[in-house]
Amino acid sequence: MQPPTTTLLPGDGTMFLPPQPAASAAACTSICCACGVAMPPNAANTCARCLRARVDITEGVPRHAAVVHCPACSSYLQPPRSWLRAAPESPELMQLLLRRVHRQIARLGGTVTAAAELVFTEPHSKRLKLRLRLRREVLHGVTMEQAHIVEFTVHDRLCDGCGRAKADPDQWAAVVQVRQRASHRRTLLHLEHQLLRHGAAAAASAIRIDGNAGGLDLYFASRSHAASLVDLVSSVAPARVGTAKQLVSHDTKSNSHNLRHTFSVELCPICRDDLIFLPREASRALGGLGPLVLCIKVTSSLALLDTNNMRVVVLGIKEYDRYKFEPLLTSRRLVEYVVLDVEHDPSGDVKVLGSPYMMSWAHVARASDLGKNDTVFTVKTHLGYKLKPGDYALGYDLHSVNSNNDDLEKYGQSHRLPDAVLAKKSYKKSAGELQDERERDCVAIEELAMGIGCIDLNPSDENELDELLEDLTI
Numbered sequence: 509m510q511p512p513t514t515t516l517l518p519g520d521g522t523m524f525l526p527p528q529p530a531a532s533a534a535a536c537t538s539i540c541c542a543c544g545v546a547m548p549p550n551a552a553n554t555c556a557r558c559l560r561a562r563v564d565i566t567e568g569v570p571r572h573a574a575v576v577h578c579p580a581c582s583s584y585l586q587p588p589r590s591w592l593r594a595a596p597e598s599p600e601l602m603q604l605l606l607r608r609v610h611r612q613i614a615r616l617g618g619t620v621t622a623a624a625e626l627v628f629t630e631p632h633s634k635r636l637k638l639r640l641r642l643r644r645e646v647l648h649g650v651t652m653e654q655a656h657i658v659e660f661t662v663h664d665r666l667c668d669g670c671g672r673a674k675a676d677p678d679q680w681a682a683v684v685q686v687r688q689r690a691s692h693r694r695t696l697l698h699l700e701h702q703l704l705r706h707g708a709a710a711a712a713s714a715i716r717i718d719g720n721a722g723g724l725d726l727y728f729a730s731r732s733h734a735a736s737l738v739d740l741v742s743s744v745a746p747a748r749v750g751t752a753k754q755l756v757s758h759d760t761k762s763n764s765h766n767l768r769h770t771f772s773v774e775l776c777p778i779c780r781d782d783l784i785f786l787p788r789e790a791s792r793a794l795g796g797l798g799p800l801v802l803c804i805k806v807t808s809s810l811a812l813l814d815t816n817n818m819r820v821v822v823l824g825i826k827e828y829d830r831y832k833f834e835p836l837l838t839s840r841r842l843v844e845y846v847v848l849d850v851e852h853d854p855s856g857d858v859k860v861l862g863s864p865y866m867m868s869w870a871h872v873a874r875a876s877d878l879g880k881n882d883t884v885f886t887v888k889t890h891l892g893y894k895l896k897p898g899d900y901a902l903g904y905d906l907h908s909v910n911s912n913n914d915d916l917e918k919y920g921q922s923h924r925l926p927d928a929v930l931a932k933k934s935y936k937k938s939a940g941e942l943q944d945e946r947e948r949d950c951v952a953i954e955e956l957a958m959g960i961g962c963i964d965l966n967p968s969d970e971n972e973l974d975e976l977l978e979d980l981t982i
Contacts, residue, residue: 551649565644566656580670591667619644636660673715680727682734687723688775746776746825781931782835790831842902845872868892885927894933903930
């Protein structure tokens, strides 16, 4: 038997898959036994249209079903008692809907699901539509494939956790207080992105999430759920964790206690691409590093790079607590430069946490000075692998910066500071790419709002979110 070929009938959703004829009989045709239309020969001796009229492979497959949705946490009931958080038109939602109809399709015997996709519906319609492509062999060597749409009615009902939270907002057993003493909220936005990246599993069990100017408060019904979130936060950024507990009630007869646990998580104020001026004690303890260093990577530790000699030092939260230095300039002070020429120095080749860097000399000019003056700066940079003449780069302008750091002023009296420190390459996009990027950013912002929804974005935070999304896509 030759492998089947696929023929799509216009005007309907049925596909007829007759066996492929041999090469010698490719020009042979036969007459349909029902309507007399010329057609390629097949085992049924019937054309596709007549065969579809006689056989309906979607018989027995449900056309209507119902799902239960929690409007408070955007989760769906997965019978019998579990709840699954799923975004609109997400793979998780389609997988949940497929489970609702898979049992009925399996009972038919011989019918399989070839493909599935979600059909767009208005959010206020309380309807979800799933288009299935069902395939079944109706005769020996004759296979039919037909489209079938299942419409799900959405019933709103609070899940168990949201129901308890609505009934008694103070019914919690543990709280995680995430704080960061910084002028920006880029780390908090990155934390929200990591929660979404992990499927929000760490925050899905939170019964209430409150946002404030300094961070987030996440309330849990179990201490173990709060501890798992603390572990996730500690892996995203260096964090100082403190614990406390309070006695709520005590039963002397059964010797049982009802406690409330508090996890205080203070994030390190240093963020990626921040420029840091190390204190004299810290510079000496780190073997003469810097003192002007650039933070190139933040995980559970900080990776500090000295652009003068390409030395890299990795600091954990315990080492950072010894000195507690603050960033000299943050990403809000980045200035755009135009790269005029690059001279590579192969001797300064280093690899940090999987990312290669090469020391180079770059001739740059401020993008705002083009057409106004001929000021050109020659700086040493670690972006030798990424920069070439004509590129744009973001860096810190130390030539005209005004800083209130006394240690920097004393250091500048005896040492020559660089005119600029390049932090990263800036990628220019065309008009079409910018439009696609804005659409992706809008979707990402909506996902962040759906996932946590506790950080109110102002214009400066939206710019930081754009930079974060750009760093994640590069």
